[in-house]
Amino acid sequence: MEHDDVLAVDQVDEAVLLVDPPRPADLDRAALTRRLAEALRVVAVVASTEDWGETYGKLLAWVEGHEGRFPSKRTTAGSEERSLATWANRQRQAKKNGKMTSERAALLEAVPGWRW
Helix, strand or coil, X not given: CCCXXXXXXXXXXXXXXXXXXXXXXXXXXXXXXXXXHHHHHHHHHHHHHHHHHHHHHHHHHHHHHCCXXXXXXXXXXXXXXXXXXXXXXXXXXXXXXXXXXXXXXXXXXXXXXXXX
């Protein structure tokens, strides 16, 4: 994943806001609430993206390490395998419900044997 200097600066600015909040005379309550909500949204998006990429990498490694076989949710599967199978199914549902970016869909389609 590439480093985004603009995003990094925005996160630092928001962190400063949380550490050294403006005085009431400097910023009204609504403006402070908007800035805090934006800071939390940025953190949530970054965390979500990193988690997705990490799990995608685990899925790719799993498939490559098991001769193209996809993880299964069967009861005899290990916890990692079941977890990856659940994650893959959630990705299929996200795509079906129109809640997946085209970039993520393309990455999943690049996994050998991926089926929607």
